[in-house]
Amino acid sequence: MDMKRDYYEDIQLFRTKTVLIASVLSLAALAVLPFMVGGYTLYIVNLIAINAIVAIGLNILVGYTGQISLGHAGFFAIGAYSCVLLMVKGGVPFVIALPAAGLISALFGFLLGLPSLRLEGPYLAIATLGFGMAVTQIISHSEFTGGHMGIEAPRMSFGPFEARTGPQQYAVIMSVAVIMTIAAVNLMKTRVGRAFVAIRDSEIAAEAMGVNLSWFKTLSFAVSAFYTGVAGALMAFALEHVSAGSFNLILSITFLAMVIVGGLGSVMGAIMGAALLTYLQIKLQIVQEAPLIGPFLLEVSKRFFNPAGLANIQSIVFGAIMIAIVIFEPLGMHGIYLRIKRYWRMWPF
């Protein structure tokens, strides 16, 4: 039922009318969202959008190209700091500083990609881990970046217009997120995207087909870092303050968890993973206030654990989700989605 008869059918963005309609509807939903919900919900949606950009970027590297990175918090930090520093110290307008931050991050991604040509698996994981930690160390010890205290981010501005309120920030962040999502979907349908996938499936076969391994591997790192850098810059504005301490190893691992939970090798999966984990991260802190299960969990925690017990439920739930995904659904949330889709496609019969 999924037959394609010519190449152009394969590369078009919206394969069927249903997909087109669904995409338009969801875009419309995103557009009216700020009029429907309050500032707090909007902030969480902003965080989800930002994390989704990172997850898409990391998925290009991990899911599509088959490389690993435990250092994406480093690119996130580079993006955040370069954008803020360009604006504060360089007087560069936001519209230029945002892509510039992505490009600076991409440059570092390219440099980190070079050793990845010779490293694989756990060795690459360690190399990227070291990179992520080195970035925060350097930033926190430099006077130029404001040291441990970090620096305050200016407002996002387009000429005279300043994004001050939640909805305005949302408009900027969500637009960037949508553009970058479409770009990622498109990228995967080009020669470059196919080269990435070929490298993941078999490096030797890819090389035999004429894929330049060193170029495409480093390119994959650079593209991934670009996405993460742009997301980092947006995060700086959502927080209005950046400090080195927040870009730690845990953050890198959370990013990776989003990709794995969402589904490796799928843009849609990355978005779902980012949404689920971000939402849980925020909401599990207040699980004790949820009806029914809240008081029950609180009682269990009081009786059997120390007073800080319930707060750690987040780690337990995250761990359980990861284990469940790996055992039951290696394709992640995207896999679940695919099965549901297939079921409904056959529905009336």
Add this chain to the structure above:
Amino acid sequence: MKRGIFSAVIMICTLMTLGVPNAVMSADAVRGVTDSEILIGQWGPQTGPAALWGTVGRATGVYFDLLNSEGGIHGRKIKYFNRDDAYQPMKTKAIVKEFVENIGVFGVVGGVGTSTGMAVRDYLAEHKVPWVSPATGSSHWSQPFQKYIFATFPQYHQEAYVLTEYAVEKLGKKKIAFFYQNDDYGKEGLTGAKQYLESKGMTLAAEVPVEVTDTDLKTHALKLKESGAEVVIMWVLPKHGAIILGVSKAIGFSPQWISCSTLSDPDLMFNVTKGLWKGVMYANFVNMESPNIKKYLEAQKKFAPNEKYTGLFFLAGFYFAEPMVEGLRRAGKDLTVDSFVKAMETIEGWNDWLGYNCTFTATDHQGVKSVYMEQCGDDGARIKITDWLVYKGK
């Protein structure tokens, strides 16, 4: 296929249950104040690398429980929201947005962490949320002047100033070295020490920085020894305090050690240094002789019997909240943000709490500028060696 739908349904149900409990903000005249309740929030790390400090937020909860059991403030009970930010500014911001826009709290209290606090400082100011006692000694809370922030943690530079003054004038020492963590925490301390010495035309015998990640402190100890310092003032983490004492003893260097108030738990330090901490002088700003302490520890037994650690950080949870409660009392029945700020500014030379001489004025919201000194005795006992030392610099 069935399994797919089943798991999706479960997931959706879980999310919906978690999503429900957002209290709706009432159309009240004053945010967070009703006829029977005052809503107050606090964030802090309950999990993650700084989880040890989570005890502050829980202790504040015990304090409010105690107050409510005594009838509350002007007939209103305090409804307290303690949130975990895991020391991540991203989460702190989410928590504060929830406080202000969803729950609608009257004010916030405490809040451990400088970078987490900085991520929300301007947002809170924009929404005119009173914030009493940010729980670090950074100068960002009162400089430049913040109308809605009331700081009760003595600033690190003020504390270093009085400690240096003590070393020079009371101990009569001339050669003073400064051993500090190479970040804002340590550097603010260094600034204070230098400020005092410059006013007397003196200089430090040595300034030795240590990185947070360092574990081998031999060169640091040698540098301190070479300077011939008689007194070494430290502005470091507990682990570095413990290591430097051990290494110094090994190379035969034993000056008078003086430490910042962040290491003011002698029992703990005595144990981790296996007795080397004895004789070390340190600053403290929680009045351990206050009659309130007994009352608070009894409340802990009643309201939080599982709490294992009831040392200094625990008491700090009470210390941070007391001035806010005093302000709420003084503001009277007609509570608004403005009446609260005005009431806070009438607090002058107030001593009926765990701190000393709390004073807020309309132009200075740094309420506490004094510490006193203790020395660690046998088995980590606290020996009080000075009265309150008041900061008299600019």
